[in-house]
Amino acid sequence: MNNNALYALLALTLFCLALHGPPAEFAGVDETNQPRLPTIFVSVASYRDAECSKTIDELFKKAKYPHRVFVGVCQQNSTDPTETCNGDHDPQFDKNIRTISVPHTEAKGPCVARYMCSTLYGGESYFMQIDSHTTMVEDWDEKCISEISKCPVPERSILTMYPNDRDRYTTKTEDVPVMCSAKFNDKGLPTFTAAMKPPTFLNGKPRLNAFIAAGYFFAPGEFVRLVPFDPSLAHLFQGEEILLSARAWTCGFDIYTPSVNIALHHYLRNEQPKFWNDVNKAEYEAKKAASESRARRLLGLEDPVITDDPYGPGHVRSLNDYWRHAGIDPKTRHVTGNFC
Numbered sequence: 001m002n003n004n005a006l007y008a009l010l011a012l013t014l015f016c017l018a019l020h021g022p023p024a025e026f027a028g029v030d031e032t033n034q035p036r037l038p039t040i041f042v043s044v045a046s047y048r049d050a051e052c053s054k055t056i057d058e059l060f061k062k063a064k065y066p067h068r069v070f071v072g073v074c075q076q077n078s079t080d081p082t083e084t085c086n087g088d089h090d091p092q093f094d095k096n097i098r099t100i101s102v103p104h105t106e107a108k109g110p111c112v113a114r115y116m117c118s119t120l121y122g123g124e125s126y127f128m129q130i131d132s133h134t135t136m137v138e139d140w141d142e143k144c145i146s147e148i149s150k151c152p153v154p155e156r157s158i159l160t161m162y163p164n165d166r167d168r169y170t171t172k173t174e175d176v177p178v179m180c181s182a183k184f185n186d187k188g189l190p191t192f193t194a195a196m197k198p199p200t201f202l203n204g205k206p207r208l209n210a211f212i213a214a215g216y217f218f219a220p221g222e223f224v225r226l227v228p229f230d231p232s233l234a235h236l237f238q239g240e241e242i243l244l245s246a247r248a249w250t251c252g253f254d255i256y257t258p259s260v261n262i263a264l265h266h267y268l269r270n271e272q273p274k275f276w277n278d279v280n281k282a283e284y285e286a287k288k289a290a291s292e293s294r295a296r297r298l299l300g301l302e303d304p305v306i307t308d309d310p311y312g313p314g315h316v317r318s319l320n321d322y323w324r325h326a327g328i329d330p331k332t333r334h335v336t337g338n339f340c
Contacts, residue, residue: 038125072120251314
């Protein structure tokens with residue numbers, strides 16, 4: 001190899017290290033003398049959530065390798081100091097937290113907030129999305145990486161589930177919630193159903209599925225580039241998950257239920273502020289209807305169908321093949337697929 005080629009190879013290597021960090025197997029130990037693991041970026045979108053700060057704290061406290069965890073927060077708060085996401089964690093992890101703060105009066109719903117979180121992604125090995133009222137299990141980071149490594153093609157696999165309800169279950173619960181099937185809501189968009197299954201149902205390894213839960217999924221970091229988050233889905237709630245599922249699958253990602261629980265979720269939160277209660281009702285309904293229409297048109301469920309959109313289905317596999325994989329007939333709205 002001549003000197004020019006050697007310098008070119010060295011420059012390329014340094015560029016890759018700067019962008020992604022060193023490969024885990026050559027990374028030695030970190031600043032706490034722990035073995036280095038691949039890094040994890042956690043997306044946390046929060047709306048006036050008094051539990052957000054605790055969630056951020058748990059991400060570090062319950063990780064086996066907390067220095068390899070990086071959090072991207074979009075907090076949409078009022079002036080109430082209890083709503084901050086940055087109040088409880090150990091200050092040593094300040095450098096691991098990236099934050100976008102938006103006045104709650106300018107919030108546009110979870111999809112836009114998750115898009116903002118994704119802009120904070122810094123090339124970490126893995127991308128995980130959770131809600132801001134989530135309780136983690138011990139060593140959640142190691143469990144996520146272990147589970148995804150069991151998938152046939154880990155670099156194109158996604159782990160996901162509706163986390164157990166923390167009002168009914170604990171972090172010691174062994175039964176796993178599996179996303180079973182789908183049904184069309186009154187807006188013409190498929191939503192998902194789930195059921196608790198014993199550990200024997202998954203037999204110690206991730207189980208193939210077709211549906212992604214917005215409240216927990218874990219994917220290779222490249223997911224952010226290949227399935228970019230759509231900033232134009234203002235006030236979309238139901239419809240977020242089916243669009244994300246179809247886009248990820250058609251971009252070549254397979255979807256799996258992990259064989260172990262990773263988190264708990266606080267679901268109803270009736271006493272907590274909701275973004276749809278803090279906005280002008282007429283404006284909210286109009287923007288939500290427009291986003292629901294966009295989701296249907298991207299999915300081919302409404303005319304005129306949107307094609308060749310950067311936030312539409314991918315080109316590795318067809319949308320029709322996704323519907324067949326999920327067991328959903330988009331024309332008749334008949335659902336036969338059942339992953340339980």
